Amino acid sequence: MTKITAPHGSWKSPISAELIAGAGITAFDPRMDGSSLFWLESRPAEGGRVVLMQSKAGAPAQEISPADMNIRTRVHEYGGAPFAVGGGRVFAVNFSDQHLYEIGADGTAKPVSARNGERYADIQIDARHDRLICICEAHTAEGEPANRIVAISLNAPHTQTILVEGHDFFAFPRLSPDGTKLAFIAWNHPNMPWDDVQLYLADLNEQGLTSNVTRLNGGVNESVLDLQWSEQGDLFFIADRSGWWNPYRHDGNSTTQLISLDAEFAGPLWSLGQRNYGFLNENTVLFAHGGDGKAALTLLNLDTGNPRPIPTDCATIGTLVCAEGVAVFEAGFTDDTPALMRFDLATDSLSTVARASSLPVSQNTISGPRTNEFPTSGDKTAHAFFYPPLNPEFEAPAGDKPPLIVKIHGGPTGQSSSSLQLAIQFWTSRGFAFVDINYGGSSGYGRAYRKRLTDKWGVVDLEDTINCVRYLASQGLIDPDKAAIRGGSAGGYTTLAALAFSDVFKAGANYYGISDLEALAKDTHKFEARYLDGLIGPYPAAKHIYEERSPIHHLDGFDQPLIVFQGSEDKVVPPNQSEMIVDVLRKKGVPVAYLLFDGEQHGFRRAENIIRSLEAELYFYGRIFGFDPADQIEPVEIENLAPV
Secondary structure, eight states, rough: OEEEOOTTTTOSSSHHHHHHHHTOOOOEEEEETEEEEEEEEEGGGGGGEEEEEEEEETTOOOEETTTOOOBBTTTTTTOOOOEEEETTEEEEEBBOOEEEEEEOOOOOEEEEEEOOTEEEEEEEEEGGEEEEEEEEEEOOSSOOOOEEEEEEEETTTTEEEOOOOSSSSEEEEOOOTSSSEEEEEOOOTOOOTOOOOEEEEEOOOOSOOOEEEEEEEHHHHHSEEEEEEESSHHHHEEEEEEOEEEEEOOOHHHEEEEOOSSBBBBBSSSOOOOOOOEEEEETEEEEEEEEEEEEEEEEETTOOOOOOEOOOOEEEEEEEEEETTTEEEEOOOSOOOOOEEEETTTTTTTEEEEOOOOOOGGGGGOOOEEEEEEEGGGEEEEEEEEEEOOOTEOOOOTTTOOOOOEEOOSSSSSOOOOOOHHHHHHHHHOOOEEEEOOOOTTTTSSSHHHHTTTTTTTTTTHHHHHHHHHHHHHHHHHGGGGGGEEEETTHHHHHHHHHOOSSSSSSSEEEESOHHHHHHHHHSSSGTTTTTHTTTTTTTTHHHHHHHHHHGGOOTOOOSSSEEEEEOSSSOOOOOHHHHHHHHHHHHHHHHHEEETOOBBBBBBBBHHHHHHHHHHHHHHHHHHOOOOOOOOOOOOOOOOOEE
C-alpha cells in the first residue's frame, strides 16, 4: 500500500477523542465471594459513574448496583476500596453522600451509615460481631478531618464505635481469621505512606473492642502496606526495608522476609485497598511484582520457601485476589486493552475473565513502548518509555523529524507504565513522537530512586525531563525545536516549571497543575497537607525555597504558549492555582488558552470533557507548530496569538 506523505501532526487517525472517552470503561478492583466474582467498572459516558458488576459461577456479568448509585469514596480525596463482599452480602459507599449501603439481591440499597460529613473506605466484614470495620474520615469539625478505624453495627440503629484513633492516618484494617486480632498501619504528618509507616497489631475482646495495641515494626523510614492474614493466623505484609517493596511474614514471634528481589511487590498508597498477592491454598501464595515496563507473577510454596515464576505477557498487574486455587487480577498490556485475568493453580493456566472494551483499532496502528534508560545529572540515569510516531497509512516528508510530546506523570511519587494508553496512541497515530518519563522520585525502581526527590521537587524532575529531551534529540528521534510538554497535577507543576526555568520546550499543556507551591502548602486537603515538607522543606521555614521553585514567581523567561485545563470542583489543586498562571501570562502577552470544566474534580471523568480537552490540545499544537489537524475541531480561543 502506498503511504500518504503529510506533515507530522496532520495525519488522519482512527483513534478519535470520542473513541478514547468511550474506551475509558475499565474493569478494576476484583473481589471474590464463593463462586461469585465482583468488580467495579467506570462509565465515562455516564458522567464518570462507577458501577458494581457480578458474575456468578462464570455466568455473564450483570450490574448489581442501583442506577442512581456511584460507588466511590473520597477518603484521602483519592479514595479506594469502596466496597466489600462476603457471606453473600455486599456493602458499598455511594459517592454523593459518602454513606455506606448494603446492596440487596433485588438491586436495592439500604443505608448502613447515616452520619453526615463522614466518609468510609477499606471496608471489612466482621461476621463474628455482625458489623463492618473500616476507615472513617470525619469532616465534622473545624480544622483537619479526623481519621479513625471504626466499627458499624449491621443491626439498626447501626451504632458506630471507634476502635482505633490517635494517628493522622490509618489503612488496611485487617481481621485475623478467628476474629480475635486486628492488624493495621498508621502514619502521621509530615510522612506520606511511602515514607515512614507504623505496623500495629491489636487484640479484640468478646465485645469487639481493641486492647494491647502493639507496634510490630520498630525501625524508622519504612513503608508498610498490603496486610493480609493466612488461614493459619500469620500476618503477611509488604515492606521496603530492603530498599524494595518485598513480602514479609510475622508468625506471632518474629518477622521473616519471604522473597528478596530488586523488584517492587507494591506501589505507593495513593488510593486505599491495594492488594498485590493472595493465598491460593494454605501453603501457596501468588505474588504480583514488576518494574521498568514488565510485570510478573511468582508462586511461593510456604513449606519449602521456593518461589516459582509464572510467565505472563502483562505490562502491569494490579489488584489481585485469590480463592480456592484461583486468582483474579487486573492486567495491562502493551498492545491490548486492560482486562481481568484468571490464574488456575490446578492447570497452571491464564485466561481472560472480563474486558470492558475490545481494542478498537488494528494493532498495526499501535506504537509500542521502547524502554529507555538515559543519562542525567550527577552521573545518574533515569527512565522513560518512548513511542515513535506510527500510522500505516501515512509517512512524513523525507528528512522531517517528528515533534515531541513529553508527558509528566502525577504524584510526583507516581509511575508511568508501559500498558497501552489510547491517549498516547492518539498522538503517535497523528505523527507525534511521545515520551512518558519516570524521573527521579518515581515509583517502580526502589526506595533509593524514589527518595531522589527528597527536598528536590522542581529540581530533579526538571533536570531529568530536560535531559530526556536532549537524549532523544541526540539519537535523531525528534525535532528538538518542536518539543511540547504536558502533565496533570504534580505533572502540571513540572510542566510549568519547565516552561518557566528552561528554553527546551516550545509549548505546554497544563492539566490542573500547581503554579504556586506556597499557595498549595496553604490550601490543600489533609492527605497532602504536609507532603511538600519532604519534597521541598517545612513551610513556612522554607518559604524562600517555595518561592524560588514556584513558576508563578519566575515568569520573566516564560515566553512559550500554554493551554490550561481545570475542573471547577477540584479540591486537590483548586482553580485559583490555574487562574493565577493564566492571568499572569495574559497580561504578559504570552499566547494562552484556558478551559474550565464545570463539575469536574481532580482528573476529568465525563466523556464530553475528555473529548474536548484532547481535541483542544491538538488544535492548540496545530496553531503553535504550524500544521492543520485532519480532525474537525471546535476552535479554541488562544489569547495573544496572532490570527492566521
